[in-house]
Amino acid sequence: MKKEEYMASDGLEREVRLRYRPLCLQVSLLGEEDADYGPQEPGERFLQAVWNERHLREPMRTVSGKTLSVLSPGTWNVSGGPDFTHAKLMVEGKVVSGDVEIHRVASDWIRHGHPSDPAYRDVVLHGVWQNDRDVEVLGAETLVMSNYLKPSWQRLLWDTEDARYAYAQKVPFGECARRWAALENDVIQRTLAVAGLSRMESRGDALTQAVRERGADQALYEAVFDGLGYKSNRTAFRMLAEQLPLVELLALKDEADREAMLFGMAGLLADPTREPVLPEWVTLLKDLWNRWWSHGAPRLELPWSRSHARPYNSPCRRLAAGLAWLRHTQYAPARWLHACSQTATTPKALLDLLLEPMKGQDQWRGCVDFCHRIRPPADLLGLPRRIDIVGNVILPYLHRRPTMEPASSPTAAAVARDAFLLLPRSQENRLLKEAVQRFFMPPSRCREVVDNLSRQQGLLDIYRRFCLTLDMQCDRCPMAAASDARHEPR
Numbered sequence: 128m129k130k131e132e133y134m135a136s137d138g139l140e141r142e143v144r145l146r147y148r149p150l151c152l153q154v155s156l157l158g159e160e161d162a163d164y165g166p167q168e169p170g171e172r173f174l175q176a177v178w179n180e181r182h183l184r185e186p187m188r189t190v191s192g193k194t195l196s197v198l199s200p201g202t203w204n205v206s207g208g209p210d211f212t213h214a215k216l217m218v219e220g221k222v223v224s225g226d227v228e229i230h231r232v233a234s235d236w237i238r239h240g241h242p243s244d245p246a247y248r249d250v251v252l253h254g255v256w257q258n259d260r261d262v263e264v265l266g267a268e269t270l271v272m273s274n275y276l277k278p279s280w281q282r283l284l285w286d287t288e289d290a291r292y293a294y295a296q297k298v299p300f301g302e303c304a305r306r307w308a309a310l311e312n313d314v315i316q317r318t319l320a321v322a323g324l325s326r327m328e329s330r331g332d333a334l335t336q337a338v339r340e341r342g343a344d345q346a347l348y349e350a351v352f353d354g355l356g357y358k359s360n361r362t363a364f365r366m367l368a369e370q371l372p373l374v375e376l377l378a379l380k381d382e383a384d385r386e387a388m389l390f391g392m393a394g395l396l397a398d399p400t401r402e403p404v405l406p407e408w409v410t411l412l413k414d415l416w417n418r419w420w421s422h423g424a425p426r427l428e429l430p431w432s433r434s435h436a437r438p439y440n441s442p443c444r445r446l447a448a449g450l451a452w453l454r455h456t457q458y459a460p461a462r463w464l465h466a467c468s469q470t471a472t473t474p475k476a477l478l479d480l481l482l483e484p485m486k487g488q489d490q491w492r493g494c495v496d497f498c499h500r501i502r503p504p505a506d507l508l509g510l511p512r513r514i515d516i517v518g519n520v521i522l523p524y525l526h527r528r529p530t531m532e533p534a535s536s537p538t539a540a541a542v543a544r545d546a547f548l549l550l551p552r553s554q555e556n557r558l559l560k561e562a563v564q565r566f567f568m569p570p571s572r573c574r575e576v577v578d579n580l581s582r583q584q585g586l587l588d589i590y591r592r593f594c595l596t597l598d599m600q601c602d603r604c605p606m607a608a609a610s611d612a613r614h615e616p617r
C-alpha cells in the first residue's frame with residue numbers, strides 16, 4: 128500500500144458511515160416501498176437457495192393439506208423456464224417428479240404470465256414465501272416455505288453472497304459503467320475501497336453476533352472451517368465444526384484422538400476393505416479407526432461434494448489444514464489472535480503473521496486422500512484461500528474486537544482495518560466476473576483498477592447490494608444519482 132493510502136484509511140472508514148451506508152439503506156427502503164412485497168421479505172434468489180440447500184423442516188404440508196417431503200430438489204435452472212427442473216417429491220405418500228417454481232408471493236405465478244407459458248406445464252410444486260391469495264397452478268401443489276424454515280437457513284445469509292448462487296446470466300452494463308468510464312482509476316479505487324470496508328464491517332457484525340451466542344473460539348472455528356470449504360463444501364465444514372465443538376475436541380486425550388474424531392465424524396476415513404490404501408497410511412489409518420470407534424462417536428451425514436474440487440482442494444487436505452490451524456492456535460483461536468495483534472503492530476507485520484503457510488500435517492502434502500497421491504506435493508492451503516480466510520474472517524474479527532471486548536485496543540483494530548486494505552487480490556468467482564461485466568467498459572480495465580482484495584470485495588458489495596437488490600434497475604438506484612465522485616472531498 129502506498130503511504131498516502133495508509134494515511135487515508137480513517138477517512139475511508141468515515142466515508143463508509145457517512146456516504147456508503149446511507150445509500151445502502153436507501154436501496155433497502157426502496158425494497159420496502161415496493162407495493163407487492165412487505166419489508167424484511169427475502170428475494171427470490173434467497174428462496175431458491177433455501178430450496179436448493181434443503182433448509183426446510185420435514186414433513187411439510189402443502190396449502191391443500193397434503194404431506195410433502197423432498198427426495199431431490201432438482202437441478203437449479205439458470206436460464207428461462209422453471210427455477211428447478213427434474214425435482215423428485217413425495218406427495219401424500221406418492222413419488223412425483225417434475226419442475227419447481229419459486230416465488231415471493233403466490234400471485235407472482237399470474238403476474239409473471241406462467242399460466243399460459245408452456246415452459247411451466249411440468250411444474251409440480253409452487254414454492255412461495257407468502258400465500259397472498261389462492262392461486263391454482265394446474266397439476267401442482269403450493270407450499271408456503273416460510274412455515275418450514277430450519278434454523279440453519281441463516282447460514283445462507285453468507286452463502287448467497289458466494290459464487291455458487293450466482294446466475295450464469297449475461298450481465299448488461301449498468302449506469303455506473305457509463306459514469307466510471309469517464310473517471311480516473313484512483314477515483315474508482317477509492318469508491319471500491321469504501322464499499323470493501325463496508326463489506327468487511329458487515330462480516331465483522333455477523334461474527335460479533337456469533338461470538339455473543341457461542342463464544343469467540345467457537346465462532347472463529349466455525350467461520351474458518353466454513354472458509355476451508357470454499358464453494359462446494361462450506362456447509363459440510365461448518366456442520367462439522369458445529370457438531371464437534373471446540374470444547375469437546377479440546378477435552379480429548381491427545382492429538383491423535385482429535386485427528387481421529389475429526390476425520391471419523393466427517394466420514395472421511397477411507398475403508399481399507401473397499402479401496403487400496405497408500406502404504407504410508409496403512410498403520411496410521413488403522414489407529415485412527417480404532418480411536419474413533421473407541422469413542423463411539425457418530426459418522427455425520429455431511430454433504431461433501433467432490434465433483435468440482437481440484438485434487439489439491441480435496442476435503443481430506445482441507446480438513447488436515449483446519450487441524451493444522453487449530454493446533455497452531457493451541458485450540459484457542461481468540462487468544463492466538465490477541466497475541467498476534469500485540470506482536471504485529473503494523474499492517475504489514477500482521478499480514479506476514481496471518482498469511483504464513485500452515486505448518487504440520489506434512490504427510491498430506493502429497494496426498495488427495497488416504498488412497499490417492501498428487502504430484503507435485505504442495506502446501507495444504509494455497510495463498511488465495513489463505514487471503515480469503517484472513518480477509519473474510521480474521522481481519523473482520525480483529526477490526527470488531529473493541530465492540531466485543533471493550534478492553535481491547537482500538538489501535539489494533541485500526542491496524543487490522545489497514546491490513547485488510549493491504550491484502551492482495553484473491554481468486555475471482557462467478558459473481559465477481561458478473562460484477563466486472565456490470566461496471567467496467569471495457570471489462571479488461573478491471574485488471575488495473577481492481578488490484579487488491581478490498582477492491583474486489585467492494586465491487587461485489589456494490590453489485591450485490593445495489594444491482595441485484597434492484598434487479599438491475601438503474602433508474603431506481605441511488606448510486607446512479609449520487610454526485611460525481613470526482614467532486615467529493617478526499
Ligand code: SF4
Nearest residue numbers: 301303593594601604
Ligand atoms: S443498479 Fe445502481 S449500482 Fe448497479 S449499475 Fe445501476 S446505478 Fe450502478
